[in-house]
Amino acid sequence: MGTLTGRTALVTGGSRGIGRGIAERLAADGARVAVHYGSNEAAAKETVAAIGAAGGSAFAIGQELGVPGDAAALWEAFDRQTDGRLDILVNNAGIGASSAFGAIEEAEYDRLFAVNTKAPFFLAQLGAERLRDGGRVINISTGLSRAALMPDVIAYAMSKAALDIFTKYLSKVVGSRGITVNTVAPGIVDTDINAGWLRGNDEAWAQSAALSALGKVGTVSDIADVVAFLASDDARWVTGHWIDATGGSLA
Numbered sequence: 001m002g003t004l005t006g007r008t009a010l011v012t013g014g015s016r017g018i019g020r021g022i023a024e025r026l027a028a029d030g031a032r033v034a035v036h037y038g039s040n041e042a043a044a045k046e047t048v049a050a051i052g053a054a055g056g057s058a059f060a061i062g063q064e065l066g067v068p069g070d071a072a073a074l075w076e077a078f079d080r081q082t083d084g085r086l087d088i089l090v091n092n093a094g095i096g097a098s099s100a101f102g103a104i105e106e107a108e109y110d111r112l113f114a115v116n117t118k119a120p121f122f123l124a125q126l127g128a129e130r131l132r133d134g135g136r137v138i139n140i141s142t143g144l145s146r147a148a149l150m151p152d153v154i155a156y157a158m159s160k161a162a163l164d165i166f167t168k169y170l171s172k173v174v175g176s177r178g179i180t181v182n183t184v185a186p187g188i189v190d191t192d193i194n195a196g197w198l199r200g201n202d203e204a205w206a207q208s209a210a211l212s213a214l215g216k217v218g219t220v221s222d223i224a225d226v227v228a229f230l231a232s233d234d235a236r237w238v239t240g241h242w243i244d245a246t247g248g249s250l251a
């Protein structure tokens, strides 16, 4: 029996990167996991198969986020494969880069906020009635919402800063039901989102590692383990909190 046996989790963007790490960890702890993806169905199937091979339980849900009606459509797909109830919502899916201040145009700005801010808001709003009392909402933000370490990603950081304050407010809205709401803020993690500039670039890798007090680039399990703690009963008295999971990059 794992600590999450009998519970159901939805991890948005659970098919790849940090979300995959979270999905695999929650499944290893006993949860049945809905592995959400946007367009890459093969990656979601691979994650579901990996969870199954490790003795866990998972299923895939495809739904593009950042488009009108996205949250309602995702929950309808979730309802078709479950009894319509869940215990853990992880808002992880996100767009990770943005153009610099002088170059970003309205369409890109709107898309960032639609995916990173609006989608988690309405997923939580429509998910609240599905969440069992004592449930969990965990939002994945970034250390960049607290410090202008990379000025070029100004709009991305803003979209996540809005998510941070959403965490605090939502914790007050649903707290009477024993539901906790927290943010986990990763630093630089080796995933596809950073592939273009980080992987295979020794200088960028060394600079990224040096940003962390621990002298390394983060792994998906560095983040998934923090999420697993927040999802567990041990974290029942932690809510409205922003957890720095940057390896000390902001220290």
Ligand code: NAP
Binding pocket: 012, 013, 014, 015, 016, 017, 018, 019, 036, 037, 038, 039, 040, 041, 043, 063, 064, 065, 066, 092, 093, 094, 095, 096, 115, 140, 141, 142, 143, 185, 186, 187, 188, 189, 190, 191, 192, 193, 194
């Ligand atoms: P990733 O490797 O690019 O994976 C992104 C995941 O989100 C995929 O499952 C993708 O599904 C899904 N997704 C992205 N846009 C979507 C959309 N519009 N609609 C539906 N699904 C969408 O990203 P990651 O590095 O794991 O990042 C995960 C989260 O951590 C993001 O919120 C990011 O901002 C945050 N974060 C990452 C880092 C880092 O260094 N990696 C640092 C701080 C914060 P498809 O492949 O099917 O589109």
